[in-house]
Amino acid sequence: MASLAGKKIIVGITGSIAAYKSASLVRLLIKAGAEVQVLMTPAAADFITPLTLSTLSKRPVYSSVSSESGWNNHVELGLWADAFVIAPLTATTLAKLANGICDNMLAAAYLSARCPVFFAPAMDLDMWHHPATSHNVERLQSYGNHLIPVGTGELASGLHGDGRMAEPEEILNLLDRFFARQQDLKGKKILITAGPTFEAIDPVRFIGNRSSGKMGIALADAASLRGAEVVLILGPSRLSAPESKVKTIRVQSAQEMHDAAIAEFPSCQVGILAAAVADYRPKTVATEKIKKQGDELTLELVKNPDIAAYLGKNKAKGQVLVGFALETNNEESNALGKLERKNLDCIVLNSLRDKGAGFNHDTNKVSILFKDNKRQDFELKAKAAVADDILTAVVGLLAKV
Numbered sequence: 502m503a504s505l506a507g508k509k510i511i512v513g514i515t516g517s518i519a520a521y522k523s524a525s526l527v528r529l530l531i532k533a534g535a536e537v538q539v540l541m542t543p544a545a546a547d548f549i550t551p552l553t554l555s556t557l558s559k560r561p562v563y564s565s566v567s568s569e570s571g572w573n574n575h576v577e578l579g580l581w582a583d584a585f586v587i588a589p590l591t592a593t594t595l596a597k598l599a600n601g602i603c604d605n606m607l608a609a610a611y612l613s614a615r616c617p618v619f620f621a622p623a624m625d626l627d628m629w630h631h632p633a634t635s636h637n638v639e640r641l642q643s644y645g646n647h648l649i650p651v652g653t654g655e656l657a658s659g660l661h662g663d664g665r666m667a668e669p670e671e672i673l674n675l676l677d678r679f680f681a682r683q684q685d686l687k688g689k690k691i692l693i694t695a696g697p698t699f700e701a702i703d704p705v706r707f708i709g710n711r712s713s714g715k716m717g718i719a720l721a722d723a724a725s726l727r728g729a730e731v732v733l734i735l736g737p738s739r740l741s742a743p744e745s746k747v748k749t750i751r752v753q754s755a756q757e758m759h760d761a762a763i764a765e766f767p768s769c770q771v772g773i774l775a776a777a778v779a780d781y782r783p784k785t786v787a788t789e790k791i792k793k794q795g796d797e798l799t800l801e802l803v804k805n806p807d808i809a810a811y812l813g814k815n816k817a818k819g820q821v822l823v824g825f826a827l828e829t830n831n832e833e834s835n836a837l838g839k840l841e842r843k844n845l846d847c848i849v850l851n852s853l854r855d856k857g858a859g860f861n862h863d864t865n866k867v868s869i870l871f872k873d874n875k876r877q878d879f880e881l882k883a884k885a886a887v888a889d890d891i892l893t894a895v896v897g898l899l900a901k902v
């Protein structure tokens with residue numbers, strides 16, 4: 502359990518009979534060297550005493566946002582934690598979290614948390630299989646939260662079936678693996694391009710595209726969480742990387758993105774090119790705003806440098822280069838053509854035909870195509886989870902180059 506040493510973990514406990522298992526979970530985490538802050542919903546105290554948990558965690562247990570000793574700072578806690586594990590999670594709290602309802606300390610900390618969130622539901626068989634529950638679980642997953650699957654067996658109601666909370670040892674193992682994997686990019690420097698580019702026509706107008714930058718930013722965050730040093734070259738996106746360790750270089754045009762990328766890439770082991778770069782730019786940029794004239798206006802365009810092709814051509818041994826292909830037709834053959842032409846190690850294909858994929862969504866559905874004709878197809882997921890899948894592929898490629 503070496504990966505858990507020194508990690509700061511919030512354990513959230515809700516009002517289920519399985520709450521007795523949370524005492525073992527807290528004890529195991531403390532034994533593994535983690536710092537644990539327990540948050541309980543008021544109903545959880547009907548099943549297990551806060552005194553038991555504060556003794557095991559060696560910290561006071563919080564239940565409401567305000568108490569006799571003042572205001573409990575949920576925002577601070579949300580930022581403090583490396584992981585937030587809610588075990589057991591009842592149907593009621595699940596529904597609250599899925600809807601952003603915030604009427605206790607656990608729910609407030611959940612909404613404020615920037616760290617990975619894990620949830621281990623516990624409920625009776627029929628409650629677990631109710632469509633409302635399934636819907637709420639999916640909602641949490643769509644926010645990037647990690648489901649710890651329920652077990653099958655004897656339930657407190659006397660029924661037998663799905664709905665048991667995962668065993669504390671299983672939860673501990675899962676967290677340990679998560680943190681071990683999280684550091685699999687330690688010592689690596691990664692260049693990521695993201696967002697659109699704006700190609701100036703005059704001081705007011707530009708040619709742009711609908712890229713939000715969300716996918717590249719999710720990659721930058723995930724890579725930083727997994728221990729990489731990240732340089733994010735970000736086009737004119739309204740968003741920015743929340744991970745404070747990411748070094749962001751802001752650019753406007755394809756030419757600026759190109760210049761920044763070729764300056765940074767030689768010191769990197771990985772390049773992930775998620776930006777939607779304009780292929781053409783106006784040949785000249787008018788110094789004054791272009792006035793309305795006749796019925797037609799012709800703009801002459803010239804080709805922009807292809808950053809991916811340049812980096813692919815100049816790639817050194819040991820460097821991994823990942824491209825993106827957003828296609829509307831002939832998806833696979835277009836993507837494979839780019840993989841080849843740009844000398845990439847793999848290409849992430851997303852189609853505008855897939856619902857929930859592509860520009861501006863919080864979710865994406867991708868396939869990763871590799872040089873050796875292998876491919877991996879993924880389900881529609883939160884962009885944070887897609888970023889992790891791509892980085893896992895990168896880790897695999899790094900081991901081979």
Ligand code: C5P
Nearest residue numbers: 774775776778806807808809824825826
């Ligand atoms: O050829 P296409 O633009 O569709 O290729 C997509 C891939 O190439 C993406 O990874 C994109 O970031 C990259 N690209 C680039 N420089 C360009 C155009 C595309 O790096 N000028």
